[in-house]
Amino acid sequence: MTDHLKLFFEPRSVAVVGASGTPHKPGNDVLQNILANEYEGDIYPVNPKGGEILGMDVYASINDLPDNVDLAIIILPARANPQAIRECAAKGIKAIVLAAGGFAEVDEGGTALEQELIRTIRETGVRVIGPNTSGHTSTPARFTSSFFPQGAIPRGNISFLAQTGNFATHTMRYIKTGENFGVARVVGLGNKVDLDESDILAYLGDDPETHAICVYLESIKRPGLFLDTARRVTKKKPVILLKGGTTQEGAQAAVAHTAAMASDDRVLDGALKQAGVVRVFDYSHLFLAAKAMAAMPLPRGNRVSFMAPSGAMLVVLTDLCQQRFGLEVPQVEERTRQRLQEISPDFLRMRNPVDIWGSATIHGVEFGYREGMEAVLKDDNIDAVVPILMLTEKTGVPPLDFIVELARKYPEKPIYATFSGDRKYMDEGKAFLEPRGVPTFPLIEEPFEVLSILYKCRRALEREA
């Protein structure tokens, strides 16, 4: 059912129609991106001027292309798109990405042009991503159609499906430069005149490279199909959705962005929940949850243990777990409590959450956190562990290998780290832990926010209906 999408995600050859030799033009940046990702298929630049671009021979027209090109990226003015599609179809190209904006998102003339585009697609039978898309990426194929300067995009197991170009542009830059996880497939849907969220979701659901799917949508084109698809996919892998335009004002902003029409959010909310889709409401949660899922299993339950060098942090986070995050901070088993007491000075009455200050001060950060974390990781009452690492000028950054080792030893329990202390040591802690598979978060509330989201994903995966 999703085989036709393979041409987009595993193309053996690609034509770039509107290729440019001028640096910083989209028709040049897209080629630079394809080369930077070390795409191994054939690349055919098309430009009436002919000649050579970046060492590649340029074809003067679509008609001149060899047969059996899998995918065409068309970077031409909006008006030229229908004719280009016809020419591609005539050459047997079945998969097309349309980059140009200037359609229904702009004005009445654009809406008319979009109608023509839709007719052309229907007549020719090609499949299209876009128009008005900043492209798509498929790291297992070392391929991207993004015309935004990206360089090599890190490979991973998280896929993004978005009704915005942002995940193929600035947010991908942020993920690449500020985080330490990679992506499998990234699709900017654009105006979705042909392929829409339901098609792509179905593909990602069957895609062995994709372990979790993060979705941003401003409208749902075929709600029934989308919900049916989601219901199937969410039994296999987590689907997290941020739906933009849920308020009247937000919906107005969405019209300006993608010409999306508002739907009744309460109705949608219930249907999404039933379909196992977990909603988030913060833009940042799309990549913070992605980072956690890329590295760690989903929590089996909502029972969390955490350790901090500050009693106040323990108190506030316990309140937040109960009031806001739907997480439990249960009492630990008696043998766990005894172990926590053993590693701590007598005057501290140890419990969950764990006041690790005494142990870390007396025995050192490494001993205190290692022993404290292992005690609660062993405990059957605990599903996830959040160490709030004490890193100050006094402690520096101790060896943190023990956290990586504990994550390997207890592979069913997610460990998310966060910090208390000096900024530079936090950055060093992140730079050490994340490439080794332990996600970190700058603010102490964030690991709990993310656990709350991923616990819902786990419940969706295990639901009966």
Added chain:
Amino acid sequence: MTDHLKLFFEPRSVAVVGASGTPHKPGNDVLQNILANEYEGDIYPVNPKGGEILGMDVYASINDLPDNVDLAIIILPARANPQAIRECAAKGIKAIVLAAGGFAEVDEGGTALEQELIRTIRETGVRVIGPNTSGHTSTPARFTSSFFPQGAIPRGNISFLAQTGNFATHTMRYIKTGENFGVARVVGLGNKVDLDESDILAYLGDDPETHAICVYLESIKRPGLFLDTARRVTKKKPVILLKGGTTQEGAQAAVAHTAAMASDDRVLDGALKQAGVVRVFDYSHLFLAAKAMAAMPLPRGNRVSFMAPSGAMLVVLTDLCQQRFGLEVPQVEERTRQRLQEISPDFLRMRNPVDIWGSATIHGVEFGYREGMEAVLKDDNIDAVVPILMLTEKTGVPPLDFIVELARKYPEKPIYATFSGDRKYMDEGKAFLEPRGVPTFPLIEEPFEVLSILYKCRRALEREA
């Protein structure tokens, strides 16, 4: 009424009872901290061994001290505290900080000791911060009693009042190393056997060095007095409160931390609101709001304009403003709209929130954001402006002086910056803007979260009752 507290915040001389020559001991760290802050008063280390510590003559006993010492910091085991207080009182010392833990927060023996402490304080008439405090700081006096290694603490106009040592220890390290604002007074209340939140709040309310007060409490010792004091103070300056232990589980954690007893949170919530105190629930908001207040005026109203290079961000943030933050995203005046349209390509229909992508791409980040920001800053419909700066490898970090200049030119309208793009440029943007008075936030939701808090502070300041 708060004159007796001047001895704590502007001491002309200080005795450190339990001074130590051994590095990394609290009795040594406290002296290091006092020296690092370039305290200009007299310092008298006290230790029975006598000799010299850090180049200062050591007094063998409290009795040997000169007369007229303003403040004593006592760093002795819990059991030795009552006697030390008596000796200080005998020498005419009226203000004392007690560092030791081991009182009511520990066990029954500690509770009995705490009762003895209270009797001693009552009999001698001294005023006490603590015990079980990590100290207090007063940057206008270049003074701190903190025994946690701090070095020089940056001076500023925000004061922290906390029933935790964390703001004098790890969180102060974070503020110092990760943020670019300074503090005026910081008080760790400890077990508050004498001075409590009501006393300190009254002092900070009258303190010209303190422009805003951030409070963390787990219990309120004299609720009536606290609310009366807050009612008065909040008409002069913002008071933000995080109350820990508001849930049953959180309250249990609070007992372990400071032996605080739970109160009925709903009753308290209404009373605090009436008293003009603005509650927050995230630990991080205490320093994120502080950072914003340190640099910018409170917003006059809740009408925000923001600009981003991503339509999706505009949509999601508009939703959040309306649904979660109580902020309006109003339409701008016609002349503002026209100006936004002038600087943008025709195909973008400009409005608030501002899609700055076209302008910034065509005319450059500096021009696009400068002109876009000035248009909305001039607009009477707008109270605050949040630029989400587009900083990628393509743009680098353009000169950002224009934001600093706009902040000076429109001093009544807060500007909070955030970012979209490469992490290293975000860090550079922060490092440029914050020392020049423009606060920045790593996640795009945070400026709005903080505006929401500070708008409540503004309403509290202007309330009738």
